[in-house]
Amino acid sequence: MTRLVSALPGLLLSLTLSCSAGGADPASGQGGPPSTAPASSAQAALDRLDDRSPVPLIPMMALHMKADMKDHLLVVEEITLALAAGDFEAVDESASRIAFTEDLANRCDHMGSGAPGFPELGIEFHRKASGIRVAAQARDRDGVLRALGETIQVCTGCHARFRQEVVDSAAWEQRTGSSAPHSH
Ligand code: HEC
Numbered sequence: 001m002t003r004l005v006s007a008l009p010g011l012l013l014s015l016t017l018s019c020s021a022g023g024a025d026p027a028s029g030q031g032g033p034p035s036t037a038p039a040s041s042a043q044a045a046l047d048r049l050d051d052r053s054p055v056p057l058i059p060m061m062a063l064h065m066k067a068d069m070k071d072h073l074l075v076v077e078e079i080t081l082a083l084a085a086g087d088f089e090a091v092d093e094s095a096s097r098i099a100f101t102e103d104l105a106n107r108c109d110h111m112g113s114g115a116p117g118f119p120e121l122g123i124e125f126h127r128k129a130s131g132i133r134v135a136a137q138a139r140d141r142d143g144v145l146r147a148l149g150e151t152i153q154v155c156t157g158c159h160a161r162f163r164q165e166v167v168d169s170a171a172w173e174q175r176t177g178s179s180a181p182h183s184h
Helices: 002-020 039-049 059-084 088-095 102-111 118-137 141-161 169-176
Strands: 053-057 162-166
Touching: 053 059, 053 169, 059 088, 059 102, 059 141, 059 162, 088 118, 102 118, 118 141, 141 162
Parallel strands: 053 162
Antiparallel strands: none
């Protein structure tokens, strides 16, 4: 028993290593030594497997986009719960975070400047979300649900078509023909 307990940390360490090193050699069935391949080759392997179109982004933009996305999901959560409670004002208020504005449209243009089709889908998403507000202001429950469903359809459509590709500023400038924003 004592021997088993004292062997545990080593066992756990080797398990952790084989996971973080991208897996053992499946052919040997034994779990060979941890791979020393750099992360970039693992990323290249993922890019080959993922056939969605890349949206090139510098790291700061990629992070901002993901923060926006998480807030989009939060909006969907808030709208669903508010609708269940019959609180149309709360539905309208939450939907206003994703409803169309010129500022959001410009943001889509900027984020998608290296990904043809991305800005248009982003703008369509914000336009569908405006429909949630219209229905909420009319206190039309089915209308809110329909507009929410149509909005989510654009979310899932875009996720099926695009993936992030994190690049450095020089590559971003080359791919978009624009000058890269400064990181902060
Ligand atoms: C115009 C395109 C587009 C639209 C519209 C869109 N997304 Fe995304 N979203 C993306 C891309 C691209 C990613 C990154 C996916 C990847 O690289 O695998 C992403 C990632 C996410 C993530 C993961 C964030 C993270 O931290 O990893 C969430 C959550 C998400 N989106 C939620 C939503 C929701 C909810 C909606 C609609 C209400 C939505 N998105 C609409 C393009 C879009």
